[in-house]
Amino acid sequence: MEFSLSAIANQVDTWLHANCASWLALTIEFVIVGLLCIALFAVLGLVLIMMERKVSAYMQLRLGPNRVGPKGMFQTLADTLKLLVKEGLTPNGADKFLFNLAPFIVMIAAMLVLAPIGFAKDFVIWDINIGVLYISAISSIGVIGILMAGWASNNKYSLLGAMRSGAQIVSYELSAGLSILTIVIFTQDMSMGQIVASQADGWWIWKGHIPVIISFIIFLIAVTAETNRAPFDLAEAESELTAGFHTEYSGMKFALFFLAEYVNIFIVCAVGATLFLGGWMPLHIGNWADFNRIMDYIPSSVWFFGKTFFLIFVIMWFRWTFPRLRIDQLLNLEWKYLLPISMFNLLLATFIAIQGWYL
Secondary structure (H helix, E strand, O other): OOOOHHHHHHHHHHHHHHHOOHHHHHHHHHHHHHHHHHHHHHHHHHHHHHHHHHHHHHHOOOOOOOOOOHHHOOHHHHHHHHHHHOOOOOOOOOOHHHHHHHHHHHHHHHHHHOOOOOOEOOEOOOOOOOHHHHHHHHHOOHHHHHHHHHHHOOOHHHHHHHHHHHHHHHHHHHHHHHHHHHHHHHHOOOOHHHHHHOOOOOOHHHHOHHHHHHHHHHHHHHHHHHOOOOOOOHHHOHHHHOOHHHOOOOHHHHHHHHHHHHHHHHHHHHHHHHHHOOOOOOOOOOOOHHHHHHHHHOOHHHHHHHHHHHHHHHHHHHHOOOOOOOHHHHHHHHHHHHHHHHHHHHHHHHHHHHHOOOO
16 A cells, blocks of 8 residues: 555645634645745755765765765755855845845745646645646746846846846747647646646657657756756856856855755756656556556655656756856757757657557
C-alpha cells in the first residue's frame, strides 16, 4: 500500500470542516499551503545549492565542501545563517520601495507557478483546467522583478544585467512555449493532471516519436536560458557586470534572488518531468505485467522527485561543461535556430497528431 499524501490532505480537510466554519477552514488551508510552499522552498534551496557544489566538484575532480558537518553537508546551512545576520544595504540613489519589492516579486511568481504541478498521485494544490497556460503566464511575471531590481538599484551594471535578462527571457520563452504546445497537441488538454493521465500507457518522450524528442531538447535549452543559468548567464556575467541585476543587493534580499534561481530550476524541471516524462506516473513497458507491477510499488512522489532531480542534474551538467556564450550568440541561437526549428516541429507534431501515428 503506497504512502498516500492525498489521504493526509483529505484527513486534514475533513477535520477542519468538521471543527470550523467553512470560510475559516478554507482560510486555514490556504495558510497551511502557503507555509508548506515556503518550507519547500527553504529545503530546496539548501538541497540544490549543496547538490550544485558537489556536482561541480565531481566534474572538476575535487572534493567540494568538506569542513562543516559530515562531508560538508551543513555548509549551505552555515551560509544561510551568515546571510540572515548580514546587514541589508540600500544604495542612496536607489528607488527604495521598488528596490525592496523586487526580490519578493520574483519569489511570489515562483510560488504561484507551483499550483498546478502534481507532486504525487492526486496531490496537487490546484489542478486548473488551463494549467499549461497558467504556468506560461505566471512564469513570465518573474522577469518584472528582475527588471525592477536592475532599474531601482541606480547602478549601470545592474541595469545592463536586467536588460540582458529581459531580452533573454522574453526570447527563449517563445521556444519553451512552442515546445510545451507539442504536448498540448498530442494530449488535446491543457490540464497538468490530464497530461500526466495521458501517459499511463507510456511517457510522451517514448510514444511521441521525433517531435516530442526535439521539443524536449529545445525545452531543456530554453529553460536553462530562462533561469539565467550558464552557459546563458549573461545577466550575471561576473567578468563583465560584477553580479548583474543583483549587484547592489546584500543580506536576505540577495538570498531571495539566490534562492529564486534554484527554486526556478526546480519548477522548470518539474514542468519538464510532468510534460515529457510522465510526472508521478511509474515506468510501464508494454505487456511486461510483472515489471509494471514492481514499478507500481515505488511511491508516485518518488517517481516525480526522481525525474525532476534527474533534469536538475542535466542542467547543472550544462553549467560545468559549456563556456558562457556572448550576447549576440545567445540571441542568434534563439532567433535563427531554436525558434524556426520549434515552429517546424510544431507543424510536424500537428500532422502526426491528425494522422494518429503517436498511439
